Amino acid sequence: MKVKTRSIITAGALAATVGLALVGCSSDNGDGGDGANNSTTALTVWVDAERVDALKDVAAAYKDKTGIEVKLVSKDTAKIKDDFLQQVPTGKGPDITMGAHDWLGELVTNGVVSPIELADKEGDFLEVAYAASTYEGKQYMLPYAVENIALLRNADLVPEAVGTFDEMIAAGTAAGVTPFVVQQGPESDPYHLYPFQTSFGAPVFSSDENGYDVSDLQIGNAGGIEYANWLAAQGAAGTINTEVTGDIAKEQFTTGQAAFWLTGPWNVGAALDAGINVAVDPIVTPGAEAAQPFAGVKGFFLSEQSKNKVAANDFLVNYLATEDVQTALFESGNVLPALASAADAASNDPIVGGFRLVGMDAVPMPASPAMGAVWQFWGIAEAAILNGADPAATWEKLAADVQGALDK
Amino acid sequence: MTDRVVQTSKRSKQAARIADAASGGIRMILLKIVLLGIVDAIAVYALFVLALSDEWLIASLVAVVTLVVNWIYFSKRKLPAKYLTPGVLFLIVFQIFVIGYTGYIGFTNYSTGHNSDKAQAIDALMSSARERVPDSPTYKVTIVENLEGLGMLVTAPDGEVSVGSSEHPLSSVRNATMDGDKAVAVDGYTSLSFQDVLQRQGDIVGLEVPFSDDPNDGSLRTPDGSSAYVYTSSLVYDEQAGTMTDASSGTVYSDTGTGAFTSSDGEELLPGWRITVGFDNFARAFTEDSIREPLINVTIWTIVFALLSVASTFFLGLFLAIVFNDKRMKGRKFYRIAMILPYAFPAFLSALVWAGMLSESFGFVNQVLLGGASIPWLTDPFLAKVSILFVNLWLGFPYMFLVATGALQSIPDDVVEAATVDGAKPWQVFRLIKMPLLLVTMAPILISSFAFNFNNFNLIYMLTGGGPRDAAASVNVGATDILISMVYKVAFTGQLRDYGLASAFTIIIFILVATISIVSFRQTKALEELN
Numbered sequence: 007m008k009v010k011t012r013s014i015i016t017a018g019a020l021a022a023t024v025g026l027a028l029v030g031c032s033s034d035n036g037d038g039g040d041g042a043n044n045s046t047t048a049l050t051v052w053v054d055a056e057r058v059d060a061l062k063d064v065a066a067a068y069k070d071k072t073g074i075e076v077k078l079v080s081k082d083t084a085k086i087k088d089d090f091l092q093q094v095p096t097g098k099g100p101d102i103t104m105g106a107h108d109w110l111g112e113l114v115t116n117g118v119v120s121p122i123e124l125a126d127k128e129g130d131f132l133e134v135a136y137a138a139s140t141y142e143g144k145q146y147m148l149p150y151a152v153e154n155i156a157l158l159r160n161a162d163l164v165p166e167a168v169g170t171f172d173e174m175i176a177a178g179t180a181a182g183v184t185p186f187v188v189q190q191g192p193e194s195d196p197y198h199l200y201p202f203q204t205s206f207g208a209p210v211f212s213s214d215e216n217g218y219d220v221s222d223l224q225i226g227n228a229g230g231i232e233y234a235n236w237l238a239a240q241g242a243a244g245t246i247n248t249e250v251t252g253d254i255a256k257e258q259f260t261t262g263q264a265a266f267w268l269t270g271p272w273n274v275g276a277a278l279d280a281g282i283n284v285a286v287d288p289i290v291t292p293g294a295e296a297a298q299p300f301a302g303v304k305g306f307f308l309s310e311q312s313k314n315k316v317a318a319n320d321f322l323v324n325y326l327a328t329e330d331v332q333t334a335l336f337e338s339g340n341v342l343p344a345l346a347s348a349a350d351a352a353s354n355d356p357i358v359g360g361f362r363l364v365g366m367d368a369v370p371m372p373a374s375p376a377m378g379a380v381w382q383f384w385g386i387a388e389a390a391i392l393n394g395a396d397p398a399a400t401w402e403k404l405a406a407d408v409q410g411a412l413d414k
Numbered sequence: 415m416t417d418r419v420v421q422t423s424k425r426s427k428q429a430a431r432i433a434d435a436a437s438g439g440i441r442m443i444l445l446k447i448v449l450l451g452i453v454d455a456i457a458v459y460a461l462f463v464l465a466l467s468d469e470w471l472i473a474s475l476v477a478v479v480t481l482v483v484n485w486i487y488f489s490k491r492k493l494p495a496k497y498l499t500p501g502v503l504f505l506i507v508f509q510i511f512v513i514g515y516t517g518y519i520g521f522t523n524y525s526t527g528h529n530s531d532k533a534q535a536i537d538a539l540m541s542s543a544r545e546r547v548p549d550s551p552t553y554k555v556t557i558v559e560n561l562e563g564l565g566m567l568v569t570a571p572d573g574e575v576s577v578g579s580s581e582h583p584l585s586s587v588r589n590a591t592m593d594g595d596k597a598v599a600v601d602g603y604t605s606l607s608f609q610d611v612l613q614r615q616g617d618i619v620g621l622e623v624p625f626s627d628d629p630n631d632g633s634l635r636t637p638d639g640s641s642a643y644v645y646t647s648s649l650v651y652d653e654q655a656g657t658m659t660d661a662s663s664g665t666v667y668s669d670t671g672t673g674a675f676t677s678s679d680g681e682e683l684l685p686g687w688r689i690t691v692g693f694d695n696f697a698r699a700f701t702e703d704s705i706r707e708p709l710i711n712v713t714i715w716t717i718v719f720a721l722l723s724v725a726s727t728f729f730l731g732l733f734l735a736i737v738f739n740d741k742r743m744k745g746r747k748f749y750r751i752a753m754i755l756p757y758a759f760p761a762f763l764s765a766l767v768w769a770g771m772l773s774e775s776f777g778f779v780n781q782v783l784l785g786g787a788s789i790p791w792l793t794d795p796f797l798a799k800v801s802i803l804f805v806n807l808w809l810g811f812p813y814m815f816l817v818a819t820g821a822l823q824s825i826p827d828d829v830v831e832a833a834t835v836d837g838a839k840p841w842q843v844f845r846l847i848k849m850p851l852l853l854v855t856m857a858p859i860l861i862s863s864f865a866f867n868f869n870n871f872n873l874i875y876m877l878t879g880g881g882p883r884d885a886a887a888s889v890n891v892g893a894t895d896i897l898i899s900m901v902y903k904v905a906f907t908g909q910l911r912d913y914g915l916a917s918a919f920t921i922i923i924f925i926l927v928a929t930i931s932i933v934s935f936r937q938t939k940a941l942e943e944l945n
Binding site: 094193247250323 | 526527529530531534535537538539541542544545546552608609612613615616618619636637638639640641643684685770773774775776792793878879881882883885886888890903910911
């Protein structure tokens with residue numbers, strides 16, 4: 007009667023699974039914590055897995071200071087946004103979550119984040135960080151780090167910084183290697199090419215102090231056509247190649263086969279580990295205006311359904327926005343802090359300082375859901391131009407397609 | 415006759431009972447009690463947790479399931495139920511519920527901007543409509559309380575101290591106790607400590623103290639219990655009428671049944687909320703331009719892709735199985751193991767590796783195998799389709815090889831021998847004897863393989879991402895997109911998620927696959943009868 011034993015074991019395992027699954031469905035509820043019933047208040051904070059250790063000390067120090075316990079929940083970075091969107095409406099999400107500023111449009115449109123009030127501290131943050139954490143004129147995010155791309159130079163191959171795009175190609179060619187690599191793909195990569203595009207005076211949307219005006223598409227202006235022509239020339243000359251994926255670009259630079267690499271701080275470690283003598287330079291401008299890369303700003307969001315808003319606001323505004331905490335977060339991730347004073351201190355490092363210098367010109371990546379309409383046509387048009395399509399006509403079609411998708 | 419039947423059934427029952435008791439023994443009963451005890455302990459724990467968080471529906475479900483499980487396993491009969499219960503429970507939790515939920519979502523407007531219920535949408539609209547009065551200062555605040563309720567003791571930047579509550583606008587007080595430049599207590603009120611404030615966060619976040627008698631001056635709110643700011647609201651919610659009014663333009667937004675507050679000229683305030691929309695999503699699936707235009711081509715390619723994938727993997731797998739089944743072949747085991755390798759790698763990883771190898775100017779295939787040729791394997795619409803089919807063949811044939819090997823080995827040798835004795839040639843033996851026998855076992859696998867490839871999102875997404883896209887077309891669909899990858903692009907482009915539309919599509923795809931499978935299974939049955 008072995009079978010019977012097995013069936014009982016199976017049943018046991020099953021009931022256990024079902025029971026746990028059902029409990030799992032609801033156990034988050036305890037974390038939210040109903041302030042009125044508990045003697046101590048606890049904040050639940052979702053943190054991406056890489057930052058948990060840095061925040062542990064911060065959380066402990068905050069508890070010593072205020073008596074509020076901060077429960078850190080380590081989350082898979084790729085899932086935080088979707089989980090937050092799905093769980094906040096059920097009332098079981100966290101009080102605070104870590105995230106990136108380009109989620110703002112989606113979070114606000116779904117009504118899951120609550121505005122926060124930085125008041126006099128607005129000026130303490132880097133301008134781009136503050137701008138990125140607002141959406142339609144209202145602040146929703148407490149920023150802690152800023153990321154943007156910059157030009158990495160192999161200082162052994164090219165000892166001096168260069169001024170223009172053509173000089174860069176000349177210097178790299180003179181060194182006898184591939185002069186310049188940038189991450190592309192079959193559908194190009196508009197994010198990495200954006201500084202070149204803006205140097206021709208063709209941002210995606212126009213902007214004012216309230217942020218981007220998504221009803222005013224600028225991509226197809228005269229500068230855009232000029233940029234398209236330039237892009238076609240680069241495609242023909244082979245200096246920008248849709249075949250160069252992120253991995254290929256990385257391999258070329260880290261093995262010393264490329265002199266310049268347009269990339270972000272996330273790749274610097276790989277280059278240093280490979281023994282490359284890396285210098286971080288401003289992005290060379292092919293056009294007449296400043297090269298403005300997109301800045302990605304990381305920060306913390308407050309849940310609209312949080313039952314601990316007073317404690318959460320206190321934690322965000324009066325604690326996370328302090329230099330000590332921002333510096334602690336910087337040390338764990340080596341990304342430029344969003345708080346100006348912490349950023350100044352961190353900029354003593356030549357790499358971080360180099361990225362910060364480039365970041366002075368950076369603009370926040372538009373957070374509006376309307377960007378979806380832009381992304382789906384943008385890369386394919388750039389790839390077509392790089393591969394020999396008629397630049398002006400393709401660019402005009404891009405502008406028309408995006409406008410069409412926005413109007414829908 | 416009937417008597418005998420009754421007797422036999424009685425007797426067999428008796429026999430079963432005796433067998434049950436004899437086999438059980440004290441150890442079995444103890445084991446049973448221990449295991450059920452564990453189950454019950456977990457269930458009781460679950461009940462506590464659920465009851466504490468007010469999840470009464472799930473709690474009662476857990477209770478009922480536990481009782482039923484106990485009843486079944488303690489009962490002396492119910493032998494079939496003992497076997498069936500675990501499977502049925504799994505089926506309900508992991509299949510029926512999931513499918514039912516997906517079906518339900520297909521009839522809602524669940525998407526970006528329609529993520530929660532109406533009450534939450536109103537909350538969110540009101541909190542984002544609140545605007546801090548431009549250039550207004552930060553007020554230092556102590557939360558105070560008297561018999562009427564909570565109030566704020568406010569110190570303005572110029573040192574003026576005032577007190578107010580939600581009913582009484584701010585009014586100056588003189589005799590406040592100061593701590594540095596902040597008033598911390600005043601006669602007639604009890605001051606709340608930070609800990610007290612934390613206990614009543616909900617009330618304090620909702621506390622609004624009018625700045626003056628004129629409502630247009632706005633009101634003070636404190637997000638953190640220690641500083642307050644003057645806010646005005648750009649939206650006014652009328653609870654009776656259920657409408658939102660824009661304070662500056664006077665536009666009235668009302669609930670018109672579309673899942674969002676809508677003005678008379680059709681402008682919607684987002685966030686809205688989730689409602690059921692009937693067959694709207696299905697209608698959109700066939701009328702929306704970005705879907706309708708490529709739908710026919712994509713459907714044809716999906717079917718072609720699935721059919722060719724099944725056919726190519728089946729024939730290659732079968733061929734190799736026959737070759738490696740020949741006893742004259744030496745080192746068959748070694749070859750067979752090598753053959754299984756593609757099957758042992760995770761498919762999405764293999765697809766990524768192949769994407770790298772097929773790259774036009776850097777890939778291994780062009781650079782090394784073809785001596786520096788530049789063939790656009792993944793960027794030419796036709797070649798991309800060929801590459802997809804080839805990689806899927808590489809990924810899929812080991813499985814068919816395995817199954818075909820097993821099926822071949824299960825064909826009795828004497829059947830083949832008999833045919834040979836009757837004078838059949840090897841090809842005839844294969845075509846007339848082996849193949850039909852093989853197909854009986856393999857046909858269901860071919861059908862399930864078709865259904866799998868019909869939705870083979872991993873391969874398409876990892877290898878070509880659906881591309882290459884035709885830059886001249888205005889829809890975001892590429893040459894190798896199959897239905898499921900097209901749905902993904904349409905429903906989840908950028909930040910706009912449309913779960914309702916995606917669910918509706920999965921239902922449509924399910925109907926397609928189910929129809930094709932049912933028809934094929936009918937054919938298989940005919941095949942079985944043939945033998």
